[in-house]
Amino acid sequence: MSLPPKNLYSYPKFWPHKKGLVPAPLLPMSRKEMDRLGWDSCDIIIVTGDAYVDHPSFGMAIIGRLLESQGFRVGIISQPDWHSADDFRKLGKPNLFFAVASGNMDSMVNHYTAEKRPRSDDAYTAGGVAGKRPDRATTVYTQRAKEAFKGVPVIIGGIEASLRRIAQYDHWSQTIRRSILPDSKADLLLFGNAERAVVEVAHRVASGENIKEITDIRGTAYMRQGIPKGWTVLDSSEIDADKSLNHPQTDPYADTSAKDKQGCTDNSNQAKSNKINPNQGATQVIDFDQRTKGLKREETVIRLPSFEQVAKDRYLYAHTSRVFHLETNPGNARSLIQRHGERDVWLNPPPIPLSMEEFDSVFELPYTRKPHTAYGKLKIPAYDMIRFSINIMRGCFGGCTFCSITEHEGRIIQSRSENSVIREIETIRDNIDDFKGNISDLGGPTANMYRLQCKDSKIEAACRRLSCVYPDICPNMGTDHKPLTKLYRRARSLKGVKRIFIASGLRYDLAVRDPEYIKELVTHHVGGRLKIAPEHTEDNTLSKMMKPGIGSYHQFKKLFERYSEQAGKEQYLIPYFISSHPGTSDEDMLNLALWLKRNNFKPDQVQAFIPTPMAIASAMYHSELNPLKKITRQSESVKTPRSGVQRKLHKAFLRYHDPKNWDILRQALKRMGRSDLIGNTDKCLVPYSRMSSTPIKPQRSRKKHNDFHHRISKNNYKNK
Ligand code: SF4
Incomplete structure (x- = not known):
């Protein structure tokens, strides 16, 4: 910076x-x-x-x-x-x-x-x-x-x-x-x-x-x-695209403004000399560290493809999403421009990001901590949910592609001081009449990223990775949870405080690096059930989400169960999953359903993927391309469940235990050549239909399976 x-x-x-x-x-x-x-x-x-x-x-x-x-x-x-x-x-x-x-x-x-x-x-x-x-x-x-x-x-x-x-x-x-x-x-x-x-x-x-x-x-x-005097415009095509993306005209993203052109430097040759190796870009998930020599970052602006171009060209849309996301680190991001008309x-x-002192002060302004009196006795559900919970940090370095927290709050964690958090608990204790001694959460976007940061501020400022924990936890990321453990201990020792719960989502791949933290959490801060979000079990989907493999879930579960037993508590993990995420096939959902069945999970609620504005997964959904990799006209396609029929099926897989879904699942399993999963034995996903008196002969024909995809695409992808 x-x-x-x-x-x-x-x-x-x-x-x-x-x-x-x-x-x-x-x-x-x-x-x-x-x-x-x-x-x-x-x-x-x-x-x-x-x-x-x-x-x-x-x-x-x-x-x-x-x-x-x-x-x-x-x-x-x-x-x-x-x-x-x-x-x-x-x-x-x-x-x-x-x-x-x-x-x-x-x-x-x-x-x-x-x-x-x-x-x-x-x-x-x-x-x-x-x-x-x-x-x-x-x-x-x-x-x-x-x-x-x-x-x-x-x-x-x-x-x-x-x-x-x-x-x-x-x-x-x-x-x-x-x-x-x-x-x-x-x-x-x-x-x-x-x-x-x-x-x-x-x-x-x-x-x-x-x-x-x-x-x-x-x-x-x-x-x-127009471009201000002294600034250099770099086309995004020069820093992270290859020639196959170029428009038939000479330069699709060129600054064509006739006005105020003086003072704007055309640096395309210089930029070209720094082009990244296209082969490298094709094989790595993240490959974008373009330092354009001789250009002042503070006076360099990257021209993204225009609104008119991205509206009609999905390759340019995916490319734009990629460049935009790689310019979000305050330590190295450059200005961006996008033409609209x-x-x-x-x-x-x-x-x-705010310093700890500034962040503390923002949370300690003279809030009444109540709704305006004009609402009388009417309840505001979002307020009722958080009135006894404390926000201890903001930001997230997870980079999950379906989530926009990073785009909004940034990747650098801003944490409050221990004293400031303690003061807030005391304020609730001393001023809220119906406080019974229970704090419902000490958290933020991720419960256990409190005070975690890159070990070197210079490296952090130069870094363009989209996630500090994907595909693996970066060796530069500090994973010591001691400050958080210390905060929990101090908070629950306060007079008038009976229990402190942790309700924010936990990043379990980080938590397993500090078993003492898991012990503390499990022994004192779980109210019988702990929600965690593996989101999926299949690598095909997890790689599009930028989420860790299910292996770290099993590691966490082992520790969770061990410490629960040591504490003499019967406690459960409640894993959450997303259906219909871009890149998810019917087989992926079937495998997830079988995993749920094997592990005896019967999810109550199902979260279906929503393409929210600006998320990388939304760019995948729209473009059917993967902006985690360099975009070219030859980029591989990301198959995306879009039709109502396929989305309904994916939801049904998650609620395989609900009789309302059995018909649709039976039909799908037959089409997928997995009739062997229909029946009344333990290994089956759904029981026989009551209408059918005889078992259906298992079919494993690959062709039939492909036929299902074909039919879905033909009938239901028309709105693409
Ligand atoms: S921890 Fe690793 S990925 Fe995260 S900012 Fe530091 S160097 Fe980059």
Whole structure:
């Protein structure tokens, strides 16, 4: 990382602080509350698709309280009626800007199931009712905010804006959508964890800078025409593609902007001289460490294929996804641009992670830790789930391709200090009336990545691997769980604390490196059942997920059972699996079902793969190519279960024990030549049909099996 970032709290506080107008007991949601606080106006108004819960697990509370700590008066417009601009006027005109987010979830994921059926509830709404926010909430809110007060800047952030910052596959419309920036017409987009960016933007706008001129902050994106003076443009084709990907025209991604061309260096020859060995790229899962000699990283921008190109060419889409993901390490990422019509979306490099002190302070702002009083006695399910749980870290270096945590929070783990976590437990103990002594979780995106990091900060800054734990745990990754074990011990020794549970997902391949940690966990922190997520058993699928082989699960299980027995406890592992992940064949699902049966697992819930915006697995789903490898026109195809029929079958394999699925499984097994698995013996997956009095003769014909695939593809892949 080039320059050390400016400390979050080093800015002079804005003037309302001096007048004692902040902090507010609760950020106001009405004019009445503003009057009670003695405010004539808000400096910043946050518009959110969630109910306002003043708790650090909710994005609007973190950003609101952080801006307030800088002296700004912050109001909240929660779940406004989007059918007109009236609700967007209810707190008056903000002095600086609107900050808009869909909420803690992408609004489309919030609204629809994997099979695109509308959900009947919403965990982030009072009363749990659905329908309190529009589809594509960030775009709709931005447009209404602009309509309410013309000329007031609108900044967008949160998961929806962050993961739709470049052209992306949208499962719900089955199209490639443009970046959310041109769709919403927002002035600035903040991606990832936005504390540093939002604080800097607020102070710069407050000091009179025009939002259109704020173009140099990490973790921000905006629309522009032309390339700034002194910058060098590198085509992504020069750094990670081969000639077979080139468009018939001379240079498919060339900067064709006629405007402002001076000052932009064409460096294609220089870049070509540094091209990586194509043979090497074809054989390795990750092969992208292109250091373009003589170019300043801070003044180099990579041109991705345009929206128009990726929308019609799946090879270019997969290539774009690959380049985008390999430019996410704040230590070495370069700026990216992607043409949309006549303009470019410009992405600055990702934000520098917060220091431990800064991270602590963000969690120790004066939250009430409760929903706004306007909701009365209505329950907010997401709040009820986390009210006694503590977030101890953020970020994930696992890189699972179906998950977007890394794209949003980054690969570098940010951890809170032990003291800060302990203070939060004490705050809950001393202030929450119905606290009975049980902490429901000490966790984060991954329970056991607390304080784990690359052993060398220089190596970390230069690294472009997508995962620190795939295909194996990197030798540079520290796997000592002692700080976490120490934290657990201290937390459970606190007066008034009876039990501390660990409910966040566990990375068991890391945990087995520290058996003492597993012993601690199993002896004291498992409430009878521990959820873990192997996600699959078959290498074919696991390699597309970037998940460890099932071998480490068995290692973990052995230790889990040994320590449970030593503790005199009857405890169980509950493994979770995903159906229909790209790259999964019917045989893979059958093998998984047989593994479940052998191990006597009968999953209650089944997670079907959803191609969420920006995830690598979503790029696989759309393109049927594998962006974990260099993309060429000859790249091998990744077969992807897409049709309703095949997805239903894959789900049925996971719930092989449910009689409702037996018919579909019997039919599939017959077509796959595995009638030997239909019957009433232990080795069978499903019993005979009651309609059939005679056993079906096992068939093992390869041809029949292929026929099934053929029929599925012919009838059900039409919407590709
Ligand atoms: S641990 Fe390995 S993969 Fe992770 S940042 Fe360090 S060198 Fe890269």
